[in-house]
Amino acid sequence: MSSYDIIVIGGGPGGYVAAIRAAQLGFKTAVVEREHLGGICLNWGCIPTKALLRSAEIYHYATHAKDYGLTLNGTMSVDMGAVVKRSRGVSAQLNGGIGFLMKKNKIDVIWGEAKIAKVGQLVVTASSKPAVQPQVPPPKGTLGAGTYQAKHIIVATGARPRVLPGIEPDGKLIWTYFEAMKPEAMPKSLIVMGSGAIGIEFASFYRTMGADVTVVEVLPQVMPVEDAEISAHARKRFEKQGMTILTSTKVTKVEKGANSVTATVEDEKGAKRTITAERMISAVGVVGNVEGLGLEALGVTMDRGTVKTDGLGRTNIAGIYAIGDVAGPPMLAHKAEHEGVICVETIKGLHTHALDKAMIPGCTYCHPQVASVGLTEAKAKEAGYTVKVGRFPFMGNGKAIALGEPEGLVKTIFDSKTGKLLGAHMVGAEVTELIQGFVVAMNCETTEEELIHTVFPHPTLSEMMHESVLDAYGRVVHT
Known part of the structure; x- marks a missing residue:
């Protein structure tokens, strides 16, 4: 049975940064990962969406070349396959870079799904979810299924899209960010349910690329966490670009056609209307990946679907820690990375301070x-x-x-x-x-x-x- 000082469950931003810091501090360290190093952020979130938005930005400037005294000969068109290929290539490059960092810091990567059998011990089984990016296969000799021991186990399993009953994504007509990031073709029309960072970034991307976009937000303002004055300014810009925004409005029902969806929406006064579009993106938040880890059986305290910690990564059970999205909001990669460092340095006995969430910046890369x-x-x-x-x-x-x-x-x-x-x-x-x-x-x-x-x-x-x-x-x- 292989034994470590620290095992991190999850190789996303929080997980791999925690592992690197642990190795730097002299801990024998391993990371358990079931799909791809870099997690959602690098493979299906922060990084590839920025690549898509960069393509949209270039397209925007090219179609407005006259504003800069330039004339482009020929016609501008969108090759969605090429746009998606570039985005996936960016993720693949960085994915490989994380693998290099693991090797450089002598961190073992254990491929599979982990469950904590008891404090200090976890069992890894073969992943039930095949790697999304097979172009970066596990290196030869990589560890896999088996039982492993660790003095400290850090849970960094991230989060997944929230699903609303009756409006479950099907991967074809109703998308999560996974499908929205790699469309087979550009939809002519799109409904985006939710105007947080994920929803509004995709709304901005698809609108710039020419789709007819309608955003439906249940709260009174678009981008609800932002300052009201900033939100109002952004909304005017979005609407000037041709985006339709419905606030204080909820989706009550969705009906699927052969190649379209029809959403019934209701405003705060109870007035109902229907909107039909080729595709719909569900962007109503994310939920922590806490299931199947053995946490409840061990008595780990939960808080609204995430793991409760003391601000330094420690749970109520000694030897078990949690960082990143699975440890609660704000669910941001840079918050996860910082939590990972604080957690490991606390384990080492260094003088640490709990993360001040009031000083964590938020960025939305729309236009x-x-x-x-x-x-x-x-x-x-x-x-x-x-x-x-x-x-x-x-x-x-x-x-x-x-x-x-x-x-x-x-x-x-x-x-x-x-x-x-x-x-x-x-x-x-x-x-x-x-x-x-x-x-x-x-x-x-x-x-x-x-x-x-x-x-x-x-x-x-x-x-x-x-x-x-x-x-x-x-x-x-x-x-």
Whole structure:
């Protein structure tokens, strides 16, 4: 029976990062993976969707070449097969890179499905789910089914799409993000149920590529977790692009045709209507993969379908830990990676701090991009803060105008008593890259005074961050 210091169940972002950090700290480490290294994020989520959205972005600029004084000879068309092939190729390249990192750090990869038989021991059986990417096969000599011992077992099994009764995805007419990422052909029309990051990114991709898109959201605003002002700006941009958005509306029934779906939707007043489209994407959230691991039999405490931890990855059962999506929201890859490091360093006995979820940035890579960190204006007021709010429009920034991206907004929220930065929210070009500046500022407990005295390079989009801070304190220059 092979024995390890740490075994990680799941080779996604949280799992493989935890394993690498464990190896760096001198632990004999193994990862159990049933499908593909890199998890959903690398293979079917974060990375391949960005490849798809990049293709859509290039297509958008090509079809608007005249706006930049350019003329393209010939016709523009979408080869969906080639677009998908590029996306899958990006994932395959990175998948292989994770395998290299495992080998480099002398981490054993055990292929199969794990169940914790008792504290300190797990049983691995052959995977019931074949690898989705067979072009990256397990290396020769890789470990497989058997019984393994470990002083510490970290559960990093991620999450899967939530399924609503009566609207179950069938892989043909009703898609999850798996099918939406590799369509055999471009649908002419599409219904997207749910306007969180997953739903709105796919809505943006398919609309840019020419599909007639309708988004149905049960809550009052599109992208519900975002600041209301940012959400409203994004909605106007989406609708200007031709997207139909129905908020405070729920899908009550779906009927399937030979090559179409008809959804019955109902608004908050009870009014009903039907929408017919070639395909439908169900993007109503995800649920943790907690089943079949033996956790309940061991008495591991659960919390709304995920594993409850103490903020350092520890469950109520000594020797068993959980990180990433399976450990609860926010279900983001960068949160999982950071949790993995904290968990392993806690096991090592290093001085660690629980992850402050209020400082985890969120990014949505639609067009326009949306990014945020910290409290929204409404949440800050609910928390009892008296706030100072700064805003700066993209139209006032030279770089944005030169890029042909004059529509957007940067918004900052401060505690008026202390100058503490409570939140930052952005919509517009490249804001997913800009947000990290405010994330660093919040982690360093920067106040408005330090931000006001910081010199931002010119000409850059980042100058809008500075101007937004200045605006909160009545010192804005360029509006």
